[in-house]
Amino acid sequence: MSIIELIIFLVLYIVLPFVGFAKLFEKAGQPGWQGYIPVYNAYVIIKLTGKPKWWIVLMLIPAINILAIIGLTIDLLKSFGKFSLRDWAAGIILPFIYLIKWGNDKETKYLGPSQTQEFREKHSKQLKKSSAREWTEAIVFAVLAATIIRTFFIEAYVIPTGSMESSLLVGDYLFVSKMNYGPRLPMTPLSFPFAQNTMPLINTKSYSDIIKLPYYRLPGFNDVKKGDVVVFNYPMQSDSPWNRPVDKQDNYIKRCQGAPGDTLSIVNAQVYINGKAMPNPPQGQPSYLVHTDGNALNPQLLTDLHITLVNQSSPSDYEMLMTRQSAATLKGYSNVKSVTESIQPKGTFDRNIFPSDPTLPWSVDNYGPIIIPKTGMTIKLDKSNFLVYRRVIEVYENNKLELKDNDIVINGKKATSYTFKQNYYWMMGDNRHNSEDSRFWGFVPEDHIVGKALFIWMSTDSAGSFLNSIRWSRLFKGIH
Template sequence: MVYAVVAFLVLIWAGSWKLFKKAGRPGWEALIPGYSTYIMLKLSGRPAWWLFWLFIPVFNVIVGIGIYMDFVKSYGKFTIRQQAAAILLPFIFLPKWGFEKKTQYLGQSANIGFKEAHREKLVKSSTREWTEAILFAMLAATLIRTFFIEAYVIPSGSMESSLLIGDYLFVSKVNYGPRTPITPVSFPFAHHTMPLINTKAYWDGIKLPYFRLPGLSTVKKGDVVVFNYPMDADSPFYRPVDKRENYIKRCQATPGDTLTIINAQVYINGKKALNPVDGQPAYIVHTNGQLLDSLILRELHIDVRQQFGDNDYEMLMTRQSAKAMSAYANVKSVTEYYQNISGFEESIFPHDKHFRWTLDNLGPIIIPKKGWTITLNDLTIPMYKRAIEVYENNKVTISGKDLIINGKKAATYTFKQDYYWMMGDNRHNSEDSRFWGFVPEDHIVGKALFIWMSTDEIADFLHQTRWRRIFKWIR
C-alpha cells in the first residue's frame, strides 16, 4: 500500500512538472506544497487571496478542488469527462497531458472561455448545461455530507425514549472534525450497499490512511454520537472502516476512563455518571391481574417486554412514565429491575471466563488511550486483543500464555489511537459496548445535533408526524 501511494505521488508530480514547464514556469515549482498552489492560481488567472481559504478547515477542501479544476481548464480540459478524470485519476491524466504534445497552456483567459477565437467550442447545449448542473449539485451535496453535516434516521429502539424510531437527525461532522474518506471510490449517496441490486457501493481496491481534520471539540461523556459499527470488520462483511454500518449511541466513557456498571448504574472513575433524562430503564410492574389499556401504554411510551405469571410484567419506560404508572389503581408496585451477577455470560464483553459479568453488572474496564502502555497477561489479553489486532492492524497470535504481535513475542503493548465506550439509553434493548467492546477513534462519524423531522409509522395518517419533536435539540 505504501509503495502504491508513493507511485501515485511520483506520477502526479511528474505530470505537474511538465504542465508547469508548458506554461513557462520552472518545473520544480510544482513540487513545493503551498507555493505550487499559488502558481496554479497565477496560471489560471485567479486572485492570490484565494490562498486564505486554504487555511480554513473544510473550506480548504472545496476551494482546493476549485483551484485544481481551474488549473486544468487553463490547458483546455473543459469537458465533464476531462474534469472528472483530473479529479478522480490525477496520477494517470496529469502525466498523460504533461507529456503529450497536443496539450498546451492556453493562458489565464482559458478558464473563462478560450478567448474569442475559441468561444464557439464552449457553446453548451441545454443537455450539457443540465448535466453539469446535476453533477455540480451531486459534488456539492457529497462535500457537504462528507465535511459538514449529514442526515440520519433512527432505525431501532436502542436510544428510546431520548430518540425514537422514525426520528430524522442532522449529524455534525464539524464538531469532532470531518474524517476524510478512507474508501474514496464509491457510488454517491450510497453508504455500503447499492439499493435494489444489493451489491457493494464502493471499491476497496484503494484505501487511504485515516485522517481527521480539526474539529470544534473532542467526544465528551454524554454526547450522542454516530459511529461505524466495529463488528462489521468481521465475517461476512469485512467492510472498510468508513463503510461499516452507522450506529448511534451515547458516549459513557472516554480514553483513559475506568468504567464500572453496578446494578445498571454507570460509574466513571468511581463517580456515579448522570443518567439520560429520557432513558428507559427496565421495571417489574406488579398488577392486580389487569394490564393497563394499550392506549395508555402507547401514550406513556412503554414497551412491554415479557410477562411473569398472571400479575407481573417486565417493562421498559422512562422514570417519568414509571411514576405516572404507579398512580393507576390496577398497578400495585413498579420496581426498577437489573440483572444480578450470576456467572459467566459469553455474550458479554470480553467474552472470557475470567470475567463473571452481566448486562447490568460489569467492570472495572479501563478505556484505551493513545500512548497508553499495558502489560499483556491473562486479564488484559482478552480485554484488548481485538483492539490490538483488528483496530490497530497487527498480526496477532496466541502461543500458550504469550501474545505474538507481528511475529514477535510481546510483554507490553502501546495503543496507537483513542477508544470510547458507547451505550444505548434503552439499556435493556441495546446492542452496544457491553456486547462488543470499544469504539476506535477512527470509527467516529459525528455528533447528533437536532431532530428535523419525526414520524410514527404505527399511528394513523393524521397523527404520523410527531410535531413536538421537530427541531428538538438532542441532549
C-alpha cells in the same frame, strides 16, 4: 494500506500531477519549478486562468479546497484548449497521466486566461454547451458538493432502533456534525455517493477497496466527551464475514459513557467512572416488573406514557420498558400493585456479554471494572485480561496474538505488556435493557468515530398517518 501502497498513491496523485503542472506552466511562459510548490502552484494557476486572487484563501480551508482544486484544474484545462467534459474528467481522475501528456504534447498550447471576457468571446463556439451537457455538469457539481459536505461537515442520519429511547425515538432524523471531533478522511475513496456499504435495490457492494487509505482525522473543535451522543462505525464488522473497511461499516448511535484511560464499572445498573457515579440519562428506559390486580392495562395509557411491553408472564405480571417518570406515574393507578426496576443480580454470568468469560461473571446490570485503552497507555498482559484486550490488540491494532501454554505471544514474540496505539471509548444506549452496545462487543476505536449528533430536524411515527405521523414537538430539538 501498506507503506508501499501509500507511496504509490502519493506518487500518482501528488508528485506526478506536479510534474504535469510544471510542464504546462512552461508552455504558458512561467518557470517550471513553480509547479512543484504546493499552494504556490495554485496561485500561479489562478493567475494563468484569470481567477480572482482571493481564491488562494480557498486552498487553505479543509474540504473546501477540494472543490477549489477541481474548479481551478478545469479552468486551467480550458486555458490550454481542453473544452470537453471528457478532457475534464481525465484531468481530474487521472491527472498523473493526462497532465503530463498534455504538458509534453506539442499541439497543446496556452490560449490565455479562460476566466476573462475576451477569452469567452474568442472561444464562444467551443465553450457553448448543449442542454444535456449543462444538466450533466450541474448534476456532477451537485454530487461533488454534497459528498464534500457529507464527508467533512454534516450528515443526515435516521434512528432505526429503540436503543436510545426515550432520548431519541425510532423515526428521528438527525444532523450529525463531522466538525466537532474533526472530519475523518475517507479510507475507501472509490465509492458510490451517499451509499454506506451496499447499493440500493441491487444490494451489492457500493465501494471498491482497490485503494485503501490510512486513518487520518482533521482537527476538530473538541474530543469525544462523556455524555456525548455519538455516531460511529459498528466495530464488529471489522473481521465479520463482510470484512468491511472501517468507514464502510454500519453506523451505530450511542452515548459515550467512558473515555480513554477511564476505569468503568456498572453496579446494579448504575454506571461508575473512576469510582464516581455518572448521571443517568433522564429519558432512559430501564426494564420494570409490573404487577397488577389482574385487570388489563389500558393500551392508550401505555402509548401516552411511551411504555414498551416486553413480556407478559401472567394476566397480572408484565415486563416493560419505561422512563423513571413513567414508572412513577404508572404506580399511581389503582389496578397497579407494584412497579419494580428489574436488575440482574451481581455475579450473574451472561454469555452474550463481552468478553464472554465465565471467570468474569458480568451482566448488563453488573459489569467490570474494566480499563478503557488510551493512546500510549501500557498495560500488563496476563491470562486475567487476555480476552478483554485480545480484540483491540489483534483486530483494531493489526497484530498477531496467540496464547501458547501460559505465554502470550504478539507477532511471534513473548509479551508481558502492551502499549496501545489509539484511543478507545465505551458506548451505551440510553435504553439500557434494550441496547446492543459496548457491554456486548467491547471498545469502540477512535478511527471508528463518525461524528456528534447535534439536533433532530424531522421526526416521524410509523403508527401515525399523513400529517399525524409527524412528531411536531421534536422538530429542530437539540440532543443532550
